[in-house]
Amino acid sequence: MNAxxxxxxxxxxxxLAAAESAFKAGVxxxxxxxxxxxxxxxxxxxxxxxxxxxxxxxxxxxxxxASRYERxxxxxxxxxxxxxxxxDLGTDESGDKLxxxxxxxxxxxxxxxxxxxxxxxxxxxPRGAVNTPGYRGAGVFSAGTAQxxxxxxxxxxxxxxxxxxxGDIGLIMARRMTLEGAxxxxxxxxxxxxxxxxRNIIQCLNDFxxxxxxSHTVTEIxxxxxxxxxVVASVDERRxxxxxxxxxxxxxxxxxxxxxxxxxxxxxxxGAGIDDKTGGPVVKADxxxxxxxxxxCGNVLHVHDIVDHVSEESAHAGENAAAYIxxxxxxxxxxxxxxxxxxxxxxxxxxxxxLTCIMCPNGCELTAVKDDDGKVKVSGNxxxxxxxxxxEELTAPRRIVTTTVKLEGGGIEALPVKTDRTIPxxxxxxxxxxxxxxxxxVPVSTGDVIIHDIAGTGADxxxxxxxxxxxxxx
Amino acid sequence: MYDVAxxxxxxxxxxxxRFLSKYELKICLLERGTDICxxxxxxxxxxxxxxxxxxxxxxxxxxNVRGSRMMEELSLKLSFxxxxxGSLVICRSGQDAGMLQTLYERGVTNGVSGLRIIDKxxxxxxxxxxNAAVEKALYVPTGAIADPFMMTVAMAENAAxxxxxxxxxxxxxxIERDDTExxxxxxxxxxRARYVINAAGVYADRIHSMVSRTPVSIRAVKGEYCLFDKExxxxxxxxxxxxxxxxxxxxxxxxxxHGNLMAGPTAITVDDKEGVDTTAAGLKEVLDTAAMSVIGxxxxxxxxxxxxxxxxxxxxxxxxxxxxxxxxxMDIAGIDSPGLSAAPAIGEYVAELLGRxxxxxxxxxxxEEREAIPSIADASDAERQALIESDPAFANVICxxxxxxxxxxxxxxxxxVGARTVDAVKRRVRAGMGRCQGxxxxxxxVDILARELGVKPTEILKAxxxxxxxxxxxxxxxxxxx
Ligand SMILES: Cc1cc2nc3c(=O)[nH]c(=O)nc-3n(C[C@H](O)[C@H](O)[C@H](O)COP(=O)(O)OP(=O)(O)OC[C@H]3O[C@@H](n4cnc5c(N)ncnc54)[C@H](O)[C@@H]3O)c2cc1C
Ligand SMILES: Cc1cc2nc3c(=O)[nH]c(=O)nc-3n(C[C@H](O)[C@H](O)[C@H](O)COP(=O)(O)OP(=O)(O)OC[C@H]3O[C@@H](n4cnc5c(N)ncnc54)[C@H](O)[C@@H]3O)c2cc1C
Numbered sequence: 001m002n003a004x005x006x007x008x009x010x011x012x013x014x015x016l017a018a019a020e021s022a023f024k025a026g027v028x029x030x031x032x033x034x035x036x037x038x039x040x041x042x043x044x045x046x047x048x049x050x051x052x053x054x055x056x057x058x059x060x061x062x063x064x065x066a067s068r069y070e071r072x073x074x075x076x077x078x079x080x081x082x083x084x085x086x087x088d089l090g091t092d093e094s095g096d097k098l099x100x101x102x103x104x105x106x107x108x109x110x111x112x113x114x115x116x117x118x119x120x121x122x123x124x125x126p127r128g129a130v131n132t133p134g135y136r137g138a139g140v141f142s143a144g145t146a147q148x149x150x151x152x153x154x155x156x157x158x159x160x161x162x163x164x165x166x167g168d169i170g171l172i173m174a175r176r177m178t179l180e181g182a183x184x185x186x187x188x189x190x191x192x193x194x195x196x197x198x199r200n201i202i203q204c205l206n207d208f209x210x211x212x213x214x215s216h217t218v219t220e221i222x223x224x225x226x227x228x229x230x231v232v233a234s235v236d237e238r239r240x241x242x243x244x245x246x247x248x249x250x251x252x253x254x255x256x257x258x259x260x261x262x263x264x265x266x267x268x269x270x271g272a273g274i275d276d277k278t279g280g281p282v283v284k285a286d287x288x289x290x291x292x293x294x295x296x297c298g299n300v301l302h303v304h305d306i307v308d309h310v311s312e313e314s315a316h317a318g319e320n321a322a323a324y325i326x327x328x329x330x331x332x333x334x335x336x337x338x339x340x341x342x343x344x345x346x347x348x349x350x351x352x353x354x355l356t357c358i359m360c361p362n363g364c365e366l367t368a369v370k371d372d373d374g375k376v377k378v379s380g381n382x383x384x385x386x387x388x389x390x391x392e393e394l395t396a397p398r399r400i401v402t403t404t405v406k407l408e409g410g411g412i413e414a415l416p417v418k419t420d421r422t423i424p425x426x427x428x429x430x431x432x433x434x435x436x437x438x439x440x441x442v443p444v445s446t447g448d449v450i451i452h453d454i455a456g457t458g459a460d461x462x463x464x465x466x467x468x469x470x471x472x473x474x
Numbered sequence: 475m476y477d478v479a480x481x482x483x484x485x486x487x488x489x490x491x492r493f494l495s496k497y498e499l500k501i502c503l504l505e506r507g508t509d510i511c512x513x514x515x516x517x518x519x520x521x522x523x524x525x526x527x528x529x530x531x532x533x534x535x536x537x538n539v540r541g542s543r544m545m546e547e548l549s550l551k552l553s554f555x556x557x558x559x560g561s562l563v564i565c566r567s568g569q570d571a572g573m574l575q576t577l578y579e580r581g582v583t584n585g586v587s588g589l590r591i592i593d594k595x596x597x598x599x600x601x602x603x604x605n606a607a608v609e610k611a612l613y614v615p616t617g618a619i620a621d622p623f624m625m626t627v628a629m630a631e632n633a634a635x636x637x638x639x640x641x642x643x644x645x646x647x648x649i650e651r652d653d654t655e656x657x658x659x660x661x662x663x664x665x666r667a668r669y670v671i672n673a674a675g676v677y678a679d680r681i682h683s684m685v686s687r688t689p690v691s692i693r694a695v696k697g698e699y700c701l702f703d704k705e706x707x708x709x710x711x712x713x714x715x716x717x718x719x720x721x722x723x724x725x726x727x728x729x730x731x732h733g734n735l736m737a738g739p740t741a742i743t744v745d746d747k748e749g750v751d752t753t754a755a756g757l758k759e760v761l762d763t764a765a766m767s768v769i770g771x772x773x774x775x776x777x778x779x780x781x782x783x784x785x786x787x788x789x790x791x792x793x794x795x796x797x798x799x800x801x802x803x804m805d806i807a808g809i810d811s812p813g814l815s816a817a818p819a820i821g822e823y824v825a826e827l828l829g830r831x832x833x834x835x836x837x838x839x840x841x842e843e844r845e846a847i848p849s850i851a852d853a854s855d856a857e858r859q860a861l862i863e864s865d866p867a868f869a870n871v872i873c874x875x876x877x878x879x880x881x882x883x884x885x886x887x888x889x890x891v892g893a894r895t896v897d898a899v900k901r902r903v904r905a906g907m908g909r910c911q912g913x914x915x916x917x918x919x920v921d922i923l924a925r926e927l928g929v930k931p932t933e934i935l936k937a938x939x940x941x942x943x944x945x946x947x948x949x950x951x952x953x954x955x956x
Contacts (some may be wrong), residue, residue, distance in 0.1 A: 035871060035874070083869075083870070085869075085871045085874075087858075087877070088855075100855065102850075102858065102862070102869050102871070103869050104862070104866035104867075104869040104870065105866075107858070107859045107862040107863060107869065108855045108856075108858045108859040108862065123909075123910045123913065123914065124910065124913050126777065126778070126909075126910060126911035126912075126913055127778075127911070128701075128776050128777040128778035128779065128911055129774075129776065129777070131700070131757055131776050131779055133751065133752040133753050133754045133756070133757055133779070134751050134752060135750070135751045136750075136778075136780060137936065137937075137938075137941055138935070138936035138937075138941040138942060138943050139943075141913075142910075142911075142913045144913060145912075145913045145914070145916065145917065148917050149917055149944065150948060153917060153921075153931070154947055154948050155931055155932065155944045155946070155947060155948070156944060156945045156946050156947065156948060156950070157943065157944055157945065158945050159945050159946070159951065178953060178954065179953050180948040180949055180953070181948070181949050181950055181951035181952060181953055182951070183954055208954075219754060220751075220753075220754075221751075222751075224748055224750070224751075224938070225936075225937070225938045225939065225940040225941040226940055226941050226942065241754075252945065253945075404948055404949075406947070406948070406949075414948060428953075429952075429953050432949070432952075432953040433952065433953070435949065436949045436952070437949075
């Protein structure tokens with residue numbers, strides 16, 4: 001049986017950050033196990049920007065954020081094994097952890113590890129979780145599945161879309177579907193406020209005129225073979241549909257963005273307790289489970305809205321695991337758990353004049369109002385960039401555009417691309433128009449210029465990831 | 475020219491085809507769907523009833539008890555999941571305990587073995603989560619659960635191996651008598667057969683009226699269900715029935731053979747025979763009533779809900795007989811519950827009826843058994859190792875919730891009567907049946923199907939015609955920014 005000091009299950013941002021910090025803390029005998037064909041986890045399909053403000057002090061797309069960590073892992077020479085599924089976990093008498101894995105090359109095999117870091121991420125709650133009545137034809141997807149189809153496969157799961165749930169993934173998908181040619185009829189949210197970031201309400205819905213229906217829900221899905229429409233109704237304060245408020249909305253697709261659940265089937269096999277509230281394992285402040293030497297971090301522990309927090313938490317998990325290897329225990333008072341902080345969610349009528357500055361990682365909460373003669377008054381900024389940002393946002397907003405172009409010759413059919421700088425908001429459709437029909441042939445590297453000076457904006461369209469002829473997505 | 479044409483690829487049609495494939499007959503099965511098992515057979519409770527419920531002396535009672543006795547052996551021969559978990563018909567305080575006695579006596583008359591009326595303590599020891607209001611129960615040790623999808627698929631595959639020709643996407647539109655044979659017009663062509671067997675489920679009346687003037691009238695009675703995560707699968711171990719009423723056997727709570735928990739069905743007569751939609755009222759009734767059987771029903775752990783249509787014939791009993799006014803045309807109509815339980819006995823009975831009209835010769839070389847598609851999920855580590863050595867695609871996990879690999883999906887596609895749609899794959903190997911309901915695996919299943927069938931991903935269907943999963947490539951339409 002193979003043995004190593006630390007095994008990490010999951011090669012997403014959590015697993016990679018944990019590996020890096022454990023290595024830097026002096027434990028080099030590490031193995032990362034990832035079932036997908038590449039590292040990066042769910043970030044590979046999150047091609048929009050907005051990642052990394054805390055960690056890297058710049059705004060990256062998901063694949064860019066992931067590739068920074070992958071590069072570190074490669075530079076440090078930390079071993080990893082992709083297309084390797086962990087199927088079972090246990091412990092032996094000496095307290096070592098037994099990890100059962102499966103892959104093509106080696107079949108079934110076991111690794112014995114002194115410490116184990118769980119970084120398996122989360123999955124989406126499907127339609128069934130909210131139990132929407134109606135038919136079960138094609139056209140009902142969870143938002144992440146649609147994200148995978150559009151961003152990686154290059155296929156549209158629908159043309160006329162209603163989105164259920166206004167969490168960030170739902171909002172992001174409203175914009176993605178629109179940019180790829182779908183009509184998003186509305187985003188329906190059962191609460192009286194959106195759980196998504198206010199910034200996403202502005203940039204994903206308002207920019208494209210997509211209505212957000214707060215205190216509404218979908219009460220029925222129609223269409224036996226393929227979705228034909230949904231019934232939308234207002235809900236009362238107990239979230240029950242109000243009879244008489246029903247409205248029929250034609251659409252061919254319903255996307256569900258109704259929450260994430262930590263993926264803890266393996267954790268259960270260890271006999272570890274699961275916290276009912278978070279859905280993750282019960283851990284101490286230092287991220288250790290009740291089983292000594294087993295740690296959890298990232299979305300398998302609790303759902304984080306921002307990947308930077310995942311990286312931060314996971315780096316602590318790596319350090320604590322390294323301490324466990326070194327000293328047989330985690331030092332007294334070690335921490336690591338990163339709470340999901342209050343984020344700037346959208347409530348109508350509340351904080352309408354508030355903006356979160358995205359010019360630097362300070363992320364200042366600005367108050368900005370435009371007076372009658374168009375002058376913008378800003379407060380709450382800690383540096384002058386805040387004034388510039390707020391003035392621009394209120395008078396002539398600019399955006400980074402992230403989308404895809406057709407990719408030929410690889411296992412993947414869509415290449416994520418973005419503008420290398422912001423462009424005026426009202427140029428978005430011109431940019432998309434110019435990208436229509438554009439196709440690129442593999443290999444492509446991150447940063448390759450696909451189109452110079454797109455739509456006369458001065459911005460270049462650049463590739464958002466590395467793809468060669470044999471990059472595989474399975 | 476066929477000796478026998480079976481219309482309908484539900485559990486009944488497929489089982490009949492399988493039982494007739496023992497004989498020297500040229501048989502075809504016509505199914506309008508893109509797969510077998512797209513009708514009622516895919517949406518039911520999956521219970522193999524003991525047989526206490528049907529009226530004494532009825533065909534239903536006789537075939538239910540016989541079918542239930544045949545089931546275990548068949549499940550082993552044909553490799554579909556079956557488990558004798560036992561059923562309890564429960565009676566709460568204030569309800570008529572005399573009903574249990576009636577059911578008991580009816581069961582004894584029908585020949586059901588091992589029936590006992592048990593009291594509170596014994597019930598609690600069998601089912602610790604039983605609602606405290608439950609006072610008595612009828613214990614039916616022969617009650618069992620089975621996988622209705624795989625039972626149907628197994629019958630079909632085995633029938634195909636024994637020479638039955640399956641014609642999918644072949645809706646029967648008309649049947650004409652031409653001297654000694656029938657001419658059957660389908661959406662995809664014409665077929666001639668000496669005998670026609672009508673196993674068209676809720677549409678058996680429509681098929682019947684194509685050749686006969688005698689009345690057969692089938693109404694659809696909808697039953698809605700909630701299916702729960704496997705985490706909740708251990709809440710009960712027996713199938714728990716409410717006391718039956720004039721509406722039927724009532725809402726049950728049961729484990730499934732795959733370890734999920736299931737509750738349902740409701741019973742509402744509907745006009746639309748395609749009406750398999752669930753309703754807010756129906757799902758509420760399911761959850762509310764289930765809570766009267768079991769404490770701690772985990773309503774937050776529902777992973778999907780669905781509905782099926784019972785084919786209720788006006789007379790109440792199964793109709794399995796040659797039509798009085800049309801030679802050699804046999805109806806198998808009104809096969810509502812317990813049609814699944816009775817299916818093997820129906821197959822046997824149909825062969826017997828046919829044998830009275832024609833000389834049935836057993837064929838040599840009948841293949842009696844069918845092997846299951848190997849399942850990584852069910853295999854031990856050593857078996858997994860052997861499977862991966864035989865084909866590395868057994869290491870490529872496609873559905874992570876149910877642990878289904880590429881090799882299993884390929885086999886589901888390549889077998890006789892193979893899967894052509896995403897739902898057909900799901901029924902055969904459970905990819906997409908789990909807690910994420912295909913969120914992660916359906917794109918991969920679409921890719922595998924497209925590759926294997928040599929078509930574009932945009933042509934892959936979820937189930938029926940018009941159920942394309944994808945609507946085109948990115949940026950085929952202009953971006954509408956307003
Ligand atoms: C659909 C979706 C969209 C999201 N969009 C955003 C967004 O726009 N912005 C944002 O900040 N956050 C987003 N998130 C949240 C995002 O998941 C986290 O920010 C971050 O990616 C979590 O990192 P992680 O490493 O914990 O999990 P993941 O990125 O999910 O990585 C977990 C890894 O573990 C692997 N794994 C799991 N089980 C096993 C096993 N048994 N054997 C081997 N490997 C295994 C998985 O394949 C995966 O690669 C999104 C999440 C989802 C599900
Ligand atoms: C809610 C509910 C719960 C049930 N629970 C149980 C249970 O626990 N135990 C049990 O034993 N039984 C149960 N049953 C009954 C059982 O499911 C049915 O008796 C059985 O599935 C009927 O099978 P079938 O082949 O007759 O019908 P179906 O499965 O409906 O098959 C009929 C087929 O005919 C095809 N067809 C129709 N018209 C045409 C045409 N014109 N041309 C070609 N093909 C056509 C259809 O597409 C369909 O595939 C339940 C039923 C329901 C609805």
